Amino acid sequence: MLKECLENVRKTVPLVHNITNYVTVNDVANVLLACGGSPIMSDEAEDVEDITSVCGGLNINIGTLHKTSIEGMFRAGKKANELGHPVLLDPVGAGASALRTNTALELMKELRLAVIRGNISEIKTLALGSGTTKGVDADVADAVTEENLDDAAEFVKEFARKTESIIAVTGAIDLVSDGEKCYVIRNGRPEMGKITGTGCQLSGMMTAYVTANPENRLEAAAAAVCVMGLAGEIGWERMQEGDGNATYRNRIIDSIYNMTGEELEKGAKYEVR
Secondary structure (H helix, E strand, C coil): CHHHHHHHHHHHCCEEEEECCCCCHHHHHHHHHHHCCEEEECCCHHHHHHHHHCCCEEEEECCCCCHHHHHHHHHHHHHHHHHCCCEEEECCCECCEHHHHHHHHHHHHHCCCCEEEECHHHHHHHHHCCCCCECCECCHHHCCCCCCHHHHHHHHHHHHHHHCCEEEECCCCEEEECCCCEEEECCCCHHHHHCCCHHHHHHHHHHHHHHHCCCCHHHHHHHHHHHHHHHHHHHHHCCCCCCCHHHHHHHHHHHHHHCCHHHHHHHCCEEEC
C-alpha cells in the first residue's frame, strides 16, 4: 500500500496550495516537487480562493502568522471545503503564544480538516486548549517514548475520533491515526532536528499524498511520514566529511526525489495498533 501511495503521487502530480511560513517556504516547494507533486504558494486573502480552486489540496501552516495570512487561511480553507479538497493543518508553535494557539483552535472549529499534523506538544495543546511548546519544538516532557507509547497511541486515536481528522504526530516515534488504527513509525534520524523545516516539508508532502490517494488517506499520511523518515536515514548515510546541516537538508530532498516504491516498502519501519 505504501508503494501504491507513492506511485499515485508521481502519476497524478497533485497541485497543492500552501499557505506556509516564510522560514521554510522554498524547502516546502522543493520537497513537493521532489515527491512528484506541484506547489503553489499564496497567502493574500484576495488571492487565495482563486488559487485554491485550481488545486487539489490545501496545506495550512501557522508558523509565521500575520493578520492578512490568517484571513487568507480561513478563506482558502472554506473554499477548499466547498470544493471537497483535503485540508491539512500544521499548528506550528501552538502553545507558544496566544495568537498561534487561538488561530489553530479557531481553524479547527471553522474548517473541515482532513489531517492535523504536528509535534506532540502542538497536538496536546489543541486537544487540551493550552500547552507548553518550546518555541516551535516539542517540549521534552511531552515526548513519545517506548515507555508511554500505549498511552500516546490511545491519546492520538481519541483525538482523531473527536476531530474526525487524521492525526499525525511526528517525533522520535511517529503516530498516525484515523481513530480506529494507529500507525507507529520508527523511521528517521535525530539529526533531522538540526534542520529547520523538516516538519513543514512533511506537511506539504503529506497534503500531496492524501490528495493523490483519496480512498486511502490514512495509509497515504503514514506513507508520507515513512518517506520523510527514510529519506533522513538515506541522506545521513550519504554525508561526507565536512558536510553539515545545509548539505543534509539537500540530501534529504534528493533522497525523496530518487525514492522508489520498492525502496519505501523495504525501508519503512512501522507497525499498526
